[in-house]
Amino acid sequence: MSGYTVLVTGGTGQVGLELLRQSWPADVTVLAPARDQLDLASGDSIAAWFASREVHCIINPAAYTAVDLAEDNVGAAFLANAQGPAWLADIARQRDIPLLHVSTDYVFDGSLDRPYHEEDPVSPLGAYGASKLAGELAVRAGAPRHVILRTAWVISAQRNNFLKTMLRLAAERPELSVVADQHGCPTSARDIAATLRTIALAHLADGSAPSGTYHFVNDGSTTWHGLAEAVMAASRAHGGAAVPVRPIASADFPTRARRPGNSRLGTAKIRSDFGIAPRPWQDIVEQIVSELSLPSPKSEKLT
Numbered sequence: 001m002s003g004y005t006v007l008v009t010g011g012t013g014q015v016g017l018e019l020l021r022q023s024w025p026a027d028v029t030v031l032a033p034a035r036d037q038l039d040l041a042s043g044d045s046i047a048a049w050f051a052s053r054e055v056h057c058i059i060n061p062a063a064y065t066a067v068d069l070a071e072d073n074v075g076a077a078f079l080a081n082a083q084g085p086a087w088l089a090d091i092a093r094q095r096d097i098p099l100l101h102v103s104t105d106y107v108f109d110g111s112l113d114r115p116y117h118e119e120d121p122v123s124p125l126g127a128y129g130a131s132k133l134a135g136e137l138a139v140r141a142g143a144p145r146h147v148i149l150r151t152a153w154v155i156s157a158q159r160n161n162f163l164k165t166m167l168r169l170a171a172e173r174p175e176l177s178v179v180a181d182q183h184g185c186p187t188s189a190r191d192i193a194a195t196l197r198t199i200a201l202a203h204l205a206d207g208s209a210p211s212g213t214y215h216f217v218n219d220g221s222t223t224w225h226g227l228a229e230a231v232m233a234a235s236r237a238h239g240g241a242a243v244p245v246r247p248i249a250s251a252d253f254p255t256r257a258r259r260p261g262n263s264r265l266g267t268a269k270i271r272s273d274f275g276i277a278p279r280p281w282q283d284i285v286e287q288i289v290s291e292l293s294l295p296s297p298k299s300e301k302l303t
């Protein structure tokens with residue numbers, strides 16, 4: 001046998017798509033089964049997929065990510081976000097392979113007034129956060145070789161995210177109203193993927209690479225309102241729609257799930273253990289809006 005096989009779950013998601021686009025060494029094969037081939041909500045599906053395959057590392061960014069819907073679909077959220085990771089952790093332990101699992105700032109309740117460290121107390125405000133916390137516990141308990149990467153406020157040019165929502169609404173409305181009392185760290189799906197790649201390669205190269213829980217977000221912090229304003233500025237600069245953004249309180253934008261007032265994450269640990277240096281969140285907003293402003297290949301005329 002030569003070379004390594006890496007399983008990426010959720011290959012159609014924001015982080016999964018960027019993992020598939022990373023440049024991987026020639027001796028690494030990345031497998032990204034569709035949900036009907038590997039369903040985290042089904043132990044049988046997971047067992048069947050692994051039965052015929054040798055895998056050297058599991059990267060699990062798949063999740064039930066609809067924060068408000070999770071409040072009324074607690075069972076589905078826990079199946080994908082906790083039971084699925086528990087089954088993956090069993091396999092990782094049995095095969096003595098590393099499991100890289102992605103988690104969230106929403107495990108915190110936001111009561112601290114500084115960036116959260118990895119060991120700060122968790123206390124999720126909603127079902128999504130609770131299900132992700134249960135997933136963390138399962139991975140920690142089940143897979144001796146694991147990295148739990150907590151990230152936040154993920155944006156990219158793909159799938160659904162807050163940046164794309166703001167661009168869509170700017171084209172439809174004269175003004176946006178966005179909460180200015182929730183503080184966090186906008187983070188690029190591509191930068192998360194690059195970080196997961198770095199950690200996966202470290203674990204493939206060295207069976208005793210660091211295990212544990214790590215925070216990764218882009219550098220700096222803002223509010224959802226601040227992020228919306230940055231999106232408008234970038235859109236305007238690229239000739240796209242831009243409208244004024246009015247700051248409002250969370251109380252004036254009722255949502256099914258409560259969200260933390262502060263979910264800023266500190267990144268000192270991943271910087272020192274893995275040498276990762278996150279770039280400023282403003283850079284990624286500019287990059288993503290710029291990507292979205294390019295004419296799509298399909299619409300280009302062949303002349």
Ligand SMILES: NC(=O)C1=CN([C@@H]2O[C@H](COP(=O)(O)OP(=O)(O)OC[C@H]3O[C@@H](n4cnc5c(N)ncnc54)[C@H](OP(=O)(O)O)[C@@H]3O)[C@@H](O)[C@H]2O)C=CC1
Pocket residue numbers: 009010011012013014015016035038039040041060061062063064065080102103104105132150151152153154155159160189
């Ligand atoms: N989005 C965010 O702002 C944040 C996300 N995170 C975490 O980061 C990770 C990646 O998030 P992101 O890329 O935004 O997620 P997306 O919502 O973009 O994608 C989710 C992925 O998970 C897959 N999936 C969902 N349920 C199952 C299942 N039962 N079995 C197999 N696959 C499933 C989806 O497949 P399909 O295409 O079929 O739906 C999709 O590929 C998640 O763990 C999330 O909790 C952490 C902080 C912030």
Ligand SMILES: Cc1cn([C@H]2C[C@H](O)[C@@H](COP(=O)(O)OP(=O)(O)O[C@H]3O[C@@H](C)C(=O)[C@@H](O)[C@H]3O)O2)c(=O)[nH]c1=O
Pocket residue numbers: 065066067068104105106151152153154161162165169176177178179182224253255259
């Ligand atoms: C669309 C919109 C939202 N908001 C508010 C609602 C909410 O408090 C905040 C963010 O809204 P969203 O629903 O887009 O974001 P939300 O779903 O809370 O995003 C979260 O997703 C999960 C998966 C995570 O893990 C978190 O890190 C975080 O990124 O902005 C406004 O104030 N005005 C608006 O027009």
Ligand SMILES: [Mg+2]
Pocket residue numbers: 065066067068
């Ligand atoms: Mg959402």
